[in-house]
Amino acid sequence: MxxxxxxxxxxxxxxxxxxxxxxxxxxxxxxxxxxxxxxxxxxxxxxxxxxxxxxxxxxxxxxxxxxxxxxxxxxxxSSSEVSVYKPLEIPGSPLVLLSPNGTQTPLFCIHPVGGDVLCYSELARRLGEEQAFYGVRAQGLDGAQEPGQSIPAMARSYVDHIRQLQPSGPYRFMGWSMGGAIAFEMARQLEAQGEHVEFLALIDAYAHPTGEVPPGTDLGARVKQYLAQELHQDAEHLDQPRLVALRKVLEHHLLAIAAHTPEPYGGEVLLLQAEDVSNRALQANDNGWRPVATGGLQVLSVPGTHHTLLRPPNVDRLAGLLRAALRAIPREGDPSSRGKQAS
The missing domain is CATH 1.10.1200.10 (ACP-like)
Structure with missing residues (x-):
């Protein structure tokens, strides 16, 4: 244009x-x-x-x-309230419908550390209108609720909300960065309940993220400085209520990541790794997931860095890999590809 x-x-x-x-x-x-x-x-x-x-x-x-x-x-x-962006009409629900006309089994994509799901907008468009695509936003971004306290607690809450929409499996989960760790825990919890998760994709997520939070760390100051750098703003300009809520969410999420150790999950897992990384040893070790992905781990590479693989043009390759993986899910009653481990 x-x-x-x-x-x-x-x-x-x-x-x-x-x-x-x-x-x-x-x-x-x-x-x-x-x-x-x-x-x-x-x-x-x-x-x-x-x-x-x-x-x-x-x-x-x-x-x-x-x-x-x-x-x-x-x-x-204007005072128009017409919107094509449709948060699910369940009070307090974190689910956001990003692809409104999909007829396939819903794909639930979990928020990264920042809590929102706008980062998935380009990916949702590229997966096609037939794929129902829900983002799962973090609690606390509105400043009215307390953020989640741990990865297992967030996973339980999100599973409860998802089961209001889809009471039983098969389920499809995906998440980028911290969202991958939460999606993995959600799949593990559902597996323990006897439910079937037919698709779990981790987008450049890490089983054991670096950057621990030592005791006595002024995490509030660290988060404020991080946002100031990322947004190219002076730290004193980050006290607007919307930004204060974001800072609180980031603090809680960083603590939750630092405290979390994933437990084994018996389903198949797809890991989509960014090609451009600084820690080649961790990349070669499948981002730490293989020991806990006991049902099989498939690893595919996506061009870009951790922060650019969801942006054009890299997101085109990511979407293509995901479309192929979703098409490869066996239909009900077809056991031909279940239980296979890829590498």
Missing amino acids: AFVAPRTPMEETLATLWTEVLDVPAPGIHDNFFQLGGTSLSSVLMLARVQETLGTDIPLERFFEAPFIAALATVLE
């Missing part, structure tokens, strides 16, 4: 905010925030700046619906 400059005062204000947050010189009103380099973290910052500047609190899901200056200006200038 051709470049279109801001036409109204509202669009000009939003363009200025996009320039500040994304460090781009002149965003057009139809430029996609995420294709310009925006991330889940920077979208939180952008909406916090909108609230500070314009006095309006825009839910993150409304921004995901249409991440364009023109669309956001329309939302801000």
Whole structure:
């Protein structure tokens, strides 16, 4: 689409905010925030700046619906509540429907450490309309609830919510980074309950993430500094309520990761590893998953780094591998490929 400059005062204000947050010189009103380099973290910052500047609190899901200056200006200038981004209508549910028309067995994709699921938007589009795709958001991002306290506790909560939608298996789970560790624990818990998980994919997740939290660490200060670096902001500018809630979620999640040791799971696991990594030894050791993936571990490589494999163009390769893996799931009554271990 051709470049279109801001036409109204509202669009000009939003363009200025996009320039500040994304460090781009002149965003057009139809430029996609995420294709310009925006991330889940920077979208939180952008909406916090909108609230500070314009006095309006825009839910993150409304921004995901249409991440364009023109669309956001329309939302801000109207009272319309029509949305194509559909959080599941269950009170307190973390489930977010990212692919609304899918008819295949739902794929539940668990949030990474930041708690939101916007990082999966490009992947959800590329898996095709037939694949029902739900993101599972973290508790606490709204500032009204306490974040999850441990990986097993989060897994139990998410499984309970998912079973309200899908009472019995077969289940399909996936997660990037910390989300992979939670998805693995969810599959393990369901296996212990006698349920069948027919697909479990870990997107560059680690069984034993590095970066322990030593006793006495001022984790709040560390998280604030991390966000300041990631968002290119001064630390004192991160006290807006939306960002305070995000900081609290990050603190809880980092503690949960540091304290977690995965237990064995007897189902098949697909690990999708980023090719560009700094720790080749850990990569060669299958990110630590093989000893606990007792039902078999298949490892595939995806171009990019841990943080770029979900972005174009790398996400195209990731989606292709996932589509092939999902197509290969045996239909009910076909035992031909169950129980096989790949490497």
